[in-house]
Amino acid sequence: MNAPAPLQTSYAPRRWRPAPLITGTAALHVGAAAAMLLEPATWPWATGSVIASHLVLTAAGLWPKSALLGPNWTRLPPSPDANDRIALTIDDGPDPEVTPRVLDLLDEHSARATFFCIGERAQRHPQIVEQIAARGHAVENHSQRHRHHFSLSAPGALRREIEAGQRTLTQITGTRPLFFRAPAGLRNPFLEPVLCDLGLQLASWTRRGFDTRERDAGKVTQRLLDGLAPRDILLIHDGHAARGADGAPVILKVLPELLRTAAQAQLRWTTLREALDENTPKNAPIPVQKAIDAAPFDKI
Incomplete structure (x- = not known):
């Protein structure tokens, strides 16, 4: 078998961008808390909406091919x-x-x-x-x-x-x-x-x-x-x-x-x-690894 071409082996940490489901859930929590503070009688609706949002998050995590919680390779990227x-x-x-x-x-x-x-x-x-x-x-x-x-x-x-x-x-x-x-x-x-x-x-x-x-x-x-x-x-x-x-x-x-x-x-x-x-630009510099790369392996 022919040896593969040399590949990049070092990638910098990615910037975390919360998925829409995550930001929407956070906003719902804030809204539910505000609603109960301003109008305590709304607590059943506020509590119910928070519980419903948690059920949606749980379902997203139980679906292996879901991208609702963040990027997820289910197919090779187009190129x-x-x-x-x-x-x-x-x-x-x-x-x-x-x-x-x-x-x-x-x-x-x-x-x-x-x-x-x-x-x-x-x-x-x-x-x-x-x-x-x-x-x-x-x-x-x-x-x-x-x-x-x-x-x-x-x-x-x-x-x-x-x-x-x-x-x-x-x-x-x-x-x-x-x-x-x-x-x-x-x-x-x-x-x-x-x-x-x-x-x-x-x-x-x-x-x-x-x-x-x-x-x-x-x-x-x-x-x-x-x-x-x-x-x-x-x-x-x-x-x-x-x-x-x-x-x-x-x-x-x-x-x-x-x-x-x-x-x-x-x-x-x-x-x-x-x-x-x-799918990485060929002229892109290879980022410097984080300090964890240099940490001794026995520090686990």
Whole structure:
């Protein structure tokens, strides 16, 4: 497989711009408080409106492909180079049994993928993460511990979890992740400001196979290929992979068909990192990293 072109590996923190839903909710809270102060009898309506706004925020966080809480990559950004590109993202690894076999399949088809790795798993199997990077794939942040209550965390807890994942993966690969995917895709309004401060971009997907629970490889493949189009971002799992009736991880049966079909459709695989680099002006200076980059890795 040909080595990818050198990419930018350093991006400055992004400026946080509250999404309209966030600013609208804040304004509603202020209005509700003012209404109760000026006319106490309005408290049922004011309280009800605040509760309703919180329900909307919760629903937005429970919808992985939502952009209501802030920017979220559900497809590759439009560009002249994206007209025949699709992205394969692989979550929850590394897995010592599955990931090396996934890498071999990708090599056979000259395909590059984006691996969203869990920090703790990466610490247990650093040599596999090194292999992912060495074989031309991108390693991105899927949190340090992949806790199921991640979306219920306060800003400080979110930052500690994401920052720990950043440091773990940077220490192993020598390259800072540029993307973050929340565990199960679930999040809350506090996540985007943290990602902005850490220079990370949230990424979800266009379509997924539900291959952590679906044991039928044919059904997983159909979900991924149904309506496949340029700029799609696909999600499968090398960690927590479901197993078919024969005991084999489903991903190992899904990948060959997926890669063959993409080749027949003349679609080319790219990484999210490459797509980001292609949409960054080539003459733009690489921003200086924040002081966190220079912090010792053992200060987690």
